[in-house]
Amino acid sequence: MISLQVQNNQPFRIDEIPFLNKSDFVDSVSEGLSNGFRMIGLFPADKNVTHKIISLLIDPDFSSIHITGGEFPKDKLEFESFANQYPQTNYFECELAENYGYEPIGHPWLRPVRKQNIILGNKPYQFYKLEGDEVHEVAVGPIHAGVIEPGHFRFQCHGELVYHLEINLGYQHRGVEAMMLDTKNNQRVVLSESITGDTVIGHTYAHCSVIESLTDTQISLRAQVIRSVAEEFERIAMHLSGLGGVANDVGLAIVSSSYGRLRTLVINSLALLCGSRFGRGLFIYGGVRFDFNDENVKQIISNLEIVRKDVSAINKFLFSSTGALTRFENTGIVNKDIAQQIGLVGMAARSSGIETDARINYPYGAYRYFPVSLITLPSGDVFARARLRALEIDESLRFIFEQMENLSDGEIKSDVGSANPRSGIVSIVEGWRGEIVHIAFTDSEGKIIQYKIKDPSFNNWYGLSLALRKTAISDFPLCNKSFDLSYAGHDL
């Protein structure tokens, strides 16, 4: 395939991207997809020049990102859809059609991504509907009974069995990507902290990497380690909260409240470092704002010792409880084949046996020097997703203990210059939920002209839809919690 190959966090010049005509572009991207690459972006490199788009494919085996450009006639923004053959591109094409008026010809399921009233393909969107006398349609949301984010779910059922679930999102669309272009430098970090409240560190890490790479800033090892430790804190905290949620959905009150108690210890440890239990304010361009010292390291280690001890006891109770296992096993299965086709990422993909972890496939920051282990489970059901989270907690704890004992010396912040002109950067970070991608391009004055964010939820919501097929509708909350996806991260 014809493309520009770069690594994670490696800056490149926009002029280096090969812009091909329509048929060459389609051929080249199809070739990449047939090699087993996964799409992480499909959008114009410059917001205002919509007839020139780029496609970003990642190759997990060689840790490389393939960027291919396509130039279309200004009055004919259409191309042959890849989605029939490679379902993973389906949602990216919908997004492109929605935002920039492209028409993917022969697209199997053109639907709105974030805007509810948009007309795609000349007719208003109709939900998929199952026909028949005994078919039962259940619509849930966008306002839910619990305090959760808004999203509309439409189930086509026959009795208790779900045949199709359609998920309609976009109620939280705030225009984060557009705000990234308009906002002042020092406010962007705050903005990236608010992309989705449960992945503060993950998104901020990706955003800071973008700016630092564009400005050729070197980060000290100590700052990189602090960042990674913070990221693992977030992973542990959210995995504990997710396991608690899964336990709560099967009614195991004692397990759910125990995980909740431990999560408090973990987020309080993060607060000892930076004053915020969610890690807000820790990241800054060029490094971090707060440092470890003997006092907080001692306190954090003693907190985590308690967590390590108690988590193993609770895990043992949960994963040996017959009642819970009956609920978890063989519920909401996404097998490896389907997971690969729809491009599942992160912990959901690893639970289906796909070996993908940005910390290992596209190493960045401290993970280049201190690798973590890749954990996968084959079954792809609720059990695998819950068990994987329990195993990842152990691995993250190991990483944190290892780092806390061998902190290197050095400054925690370096100076940041101005951004390189006409450059681009792709930054991939493994948040607790999965692969977070931030992509930015600058104009000839170094001002950001395109900023694109891909949260793992963007890929994984479709996985939830498929997990529900031939599953009882009463198991939906359990499946939903096992994926633990973000609405805000998807809606942006």
Added chain:
Amino acid sequence: MIQGIISILIILLLAPMFAGLVNKLKAIFTGRIGAPTIQPYYDLKRLLRKETINADSSSFISAISPVINFVSVVIAAAMLPIGLARPVISFEGDIILFAYVLGLARFFQILAAMDIGSSFEGMGAARETTFAVFAEPIFFFTLGSIAFMSGLTSIYDIYHSIRLDNVTYIIFIIVCSTSAFILAVTECSRMPVDDPNTHLELTMIHEVMILDNSGIDLFLYQYSSYIKLFIYAILETSFFYPFGVKSYTVGIIIFVVVIAVLSITLAVVETITSRFKMKNIPQYLLFATAIGILNLLIYTFTK
């Protein structure tokens, strides 16, 4: 007669307290402080102040159903002896009336749920009906087996016929209290059949049927569900009266002790068990029916 009136008053006044007690214990077992034990009274009081709204699509069924539901449950409550006192309503064959007056309450609740026309409530009604089919035999094989053994058909007389003079009665108490417990859990939508604390409409059984009710209607539904839980708790206590002498005071003490033990048992069960898969619930209910049948077999073979 006075004791009978005291019984019904105890049931009406203390029923919400029992639900509050179970919730309080559950909170303590999971390391929380929990709402006050008398929280259900506050909830009921709040509902009385609220406006009652019915869906436009609903018919008169929705309007009359809460009242019928409440009255039926109160009539059932009036048939139960507390401390072995003769209840207000007691006659030969009242065991059948008891079962079906509760059945009537359920019938109207299901009708009202379908009447509103929401897809959630239809789903809840379908589930409730399915499980009711399996729950009914439990009642008749538990209480009905004692009726069969003693040849009596009034709840009051049946309980008086239980004697401690035979070893089979000890087995009988174990078997009956187990199957009555399962019956209580099912009828009152507690764990592991239904989760009373969930906010997830898609998994609910009983709660989902009253999602669209408000104000006085919801008050009646909630109050009758508290009474219903208490009724099943009382059914359970009655098996233990033979341990006491035939004195009203001792009967009341046994009643209090058994209720306390039962609330702890309910709270423990709700803390450490997980909910069943919806499709496995009928198996659980058939198990309770099976041990009820065992009761009859023991009686037949030891006679």
